Amino acid sequence: MVSISDLKIAIIGLGYVGLPLAVEFGKKVQVIGFDINKKRIDELKSGIDLTLEVSEAELAQSSLLAFTSSLEDIRKCNCYIVTVPTPIDSFKRPDLSPLLRASEDVANILKTGDLVIYESTVYPGVTEEECVPILEKYSGLIFNKDFYCGYSPERINPGDKEHRLSNIKKVVSGSTPEAASLINAIYKMIIKAGTHKVENIKIAEAAKVIENTQRDLNIALINELSIIFNKLKIDTESVLIAAGTKWNFLPFRPGLVGGHCIGVDPYYLTHKAQAIGYYPQIILAGRRLNDGMGSFVVSNLIKKMIKESIKIEGAKILIMGFAFKENCPDVRNTRVIDIVDELKEYNINIEIYDPLIDKKEVQKIYGINAIQSPKVNYYDAIILAVAHSEFLNLGYEAIRNFGKDSNILYDLKYLFDKSKSDLRL
Numbered sequence: 001m002v003s004i005s006d007l008k009i010a011i012i013g014l015g016y017v018g019l020p021l022a023v024e025f026g027k028k029v030q031v032i033g034f035d036i037n038k039k040r041i042d043e044l045k046s047g048i049d050l051t052l053e054v055s056e057a058e059l060a061q062s063s064l065l066a067f068t069s070s071l072e073d074i075r076k077c078n079c080y081i082v083t084v085p086t087p088i089d090s091f092k093r094p095d096l097s098p099l100l101r102a103s104e105d106v107a108n109i110l111k112t113g114d115l116v117i118y119e120s121t122v123y124p125g126v127t128e129e130e131c132v133p134i135l136e137k138y139s140g141l142i143f144n145k146d147f148y149c150g151y152s153p154e155r156i157n158p159g160d161k162e163h164r165l166s167n168i169k170k171v172v173s174g175s176t177p178e179a180a181s182l183i184n185a186i187y188k189m190i191i192k193a194g195t196h197k198v199e200n201i202k203i204a205e206a207a208k209v210i211e212n213t214q215r216d217l218n219i220a221l222i223n224e225l226s227i228i229f230n231k232l233k234i235d236t237e238s239v240l241i242a243a244g245t246k247w248n249f250l251p252f253r254p255g256l257v258g259g260h261c262i263g264v265d266p267y268y269l270t271h272k273a274q275a276i277g278y279y280p281q282i283i284l285a286g287r288r289l290n291d292g293m294g295s296f297v298v299s300n301l302i303k304k305m306i307k308e309s310i311k312i313e314g315a316k317i318l319i320m321g322f323a324f325k326e327n328c329p330d331v332r333n334t335r336v337i338d339i340v341d342e343l344k345e346y347n348i349n350i351e352i353y354d355p356l357i358d359k360k361e362v363q364k365i366y367g368i369n370a371i372q373s374p375k376v377n378y379y380d381a382i383i384l385a386v387a388h389s390e391f392l393n394l395g396y397e398a399i400r401n402f403g404k405d406s407n408i409l410y411d412l413k414y415l416f417d418k419s420k421s422d423l424r425l
Contacts, residue, residue: 001148001178002078002115004185010034010077012102014044014067016051016330017119017154018083020165023054024190026065032077038069050358052329053158075109079117079186082106083154085260086120087333092267094123096130103131107138110147117150117183121265123209123272124202127151128175148179151201152187153208158259159328169193173204212265213283218252219262220286223293226254226425230300236425237414254425255412256297256385257290258335259324294338297412297425301381302346304408304423310380313347318379318402321386322354322362322370326413329356336385337366351379355390374402384421387413396420 007029011022014035022033035041043049044067047056059065068074084098099120106116116135118127132143141147152172157163170191174180184197198204226236236254243249257263266287270280305312324334336352343350352362352370359370382403384391391399396416400409411421418424 001113001182004182004189007079007186008032008077009079009081010074012074012080012082012106013084013098013120014040015083015085016053016158017156018081019044019049019051019054020156021081021083021119021154022065023058023062024165026062028189029064031062031065032074033065033067034071034074035067035069041067041069050329051158052327052356053156071105071109078111078113079115080106080110081117081119083119085332086122086264086268087260088264088267094268094271096122096126099126100130100134103134104138107135110135110139110141112141112146114147115150115179115182116147117152117186119152119154121153121208121212121261121268122205123268124206125272127201127205132175144175144179148175148182149201150174150179150183151204152183153204153211155208155211158330159325166190166192170195171198171204171207172196173198173201175201209265209269212262213269216257216262216266216290217282217286218250219255219257220289222252223254223257223425224289227296230425235418237418253414254293256293256324256335256338258333259330260332263290263324263333263335291335291338294335295342297339297383297410298342298346300423301383301408301410304410305381308406308408310406310408314349315346315380316349316351316378317343317381317383318374319350319352319383319385320354320374320391320399321384321388322352322357322368323386323388326387327356327389329358331357331362331365339383339385340366340368351375354386354388356388376401377404379403379407381408381410383410383412384415385412387415391415 009025009031011018011033014033022031025031047059082102084102086099087095089095136143150173152170155168170187172184172187172195174183180197184195187195229236244251266283270283273280322336323329323331340350353374362368362370379402392415408422410423412425
């Protein structure tokens with residue numbers, strides 16, 4: 001098995017999870033970051049990270065880190081950490097194809113004594129039941145004899161500059177006790193917050209998938225309360241602030257629940273549950289409610305426009321923010337698209353403004369041409385969909401001036417005081 005003194009790490013996948021991992025390890029040991037996206041590799045070699053997770057200075061500090069899009073370049077490594085995406089398909093079923101392709105790539109260069117660690121979010125059993133057979137098939141090696149595996153779930157929070165990789169405790173596991181101890185030692189090199197070693201891989205997989213499931217359900221509860229309070233004409237934020245004066249009240253807020261974690265992970269767990277004959281009720285109910293928030297937002301807006309005698313068909317609406325969360329350029333599984341799709345049903349003219357997103361990526365994925373900057377005195381309604389700091393810095397007056405003399409400001413994220421908006425969640 002690999003020894004710490006001879007460790008050569010390859011990080012497979014250099015997105016929001018893989019790049020910070022590569023940067024931290026690159027300060028301690030030899031690391032090669034691998035990604036099939038050559039454009040991404042060229043950018044990183046130039047010191048540019050378009051995900052905004054790592055600065056040019058941080059990249060420069062990792063003196064032992066190199067980047068490549070060639071599998072041959074990572075053949076000399078002996079520890080492979082897989083951090084590729086695990087999305088869902090259009091039917092909300094787990095899509096393991098990126099993970100399985102990455103496993104096949106690793107298998108083709110796997111050697112006796114090598115270690116393979118998975119960080120991608122999966123349902124319990126995927127590492128040993130789906131990935132390991134591929135590693136064995138394409139390498140010709142025997143699991144737990146010729147090579148070993150581990151699972152250490154990622155806990156990256158995109159856009160969060162306070163909770164970084166090194167100060168978030170790491171759950172670790174291995175396919176044998178010896179492998180688990182080695183993996184624990186490897187991560188302890190970079191994780192200042194420490195590690196938590198569990199008994200087996202399935203426990204680590206399950207721990208990860210319930211973290212975001214729990215958060216999803218908590219937000220679903222607050223979203224349902226928001227719907228109720230809206231009907232009662234009670235300001236939701238005021239209620240939550242009041243309730244939050246109790247020490248054990250959890251500080252969740254209503255909103256659109258998307259992204260590649262919270263909006264996806266619960267479907268991985270429910271998929272596995274259904275496969276073993278159990279139909280989850282609470283988890284799926286929470287998902288249905290959160291997936292329906294776009295429709296609720298548009299319904300409220302249309303009612304308000306009618307009340308204010310604003311003609312619906314042909315109306316001009318500005319949506320500020322398209323990323324799945326604040327201060328982050330990631331548009332994967334953004335639920336702002338639900339608002340867009342609902343508004344299209346009314347033949348409304350929609351313009352999307354988000355200074356952080358890659359406009360070419362948005363056009364490619366969603367067929368939407370985001371605007372460079374909003375027009376002044378032009379829109380019938382403005383929806384503040386994402387709480388980017390840039391919007392807060394822009395200020396209420398400037399945002400309101402994007403609208404016509406009579407316009408509706410719908411503040412989904414409580415960016416401004418309740419007296420300044422016409423609608424809130």
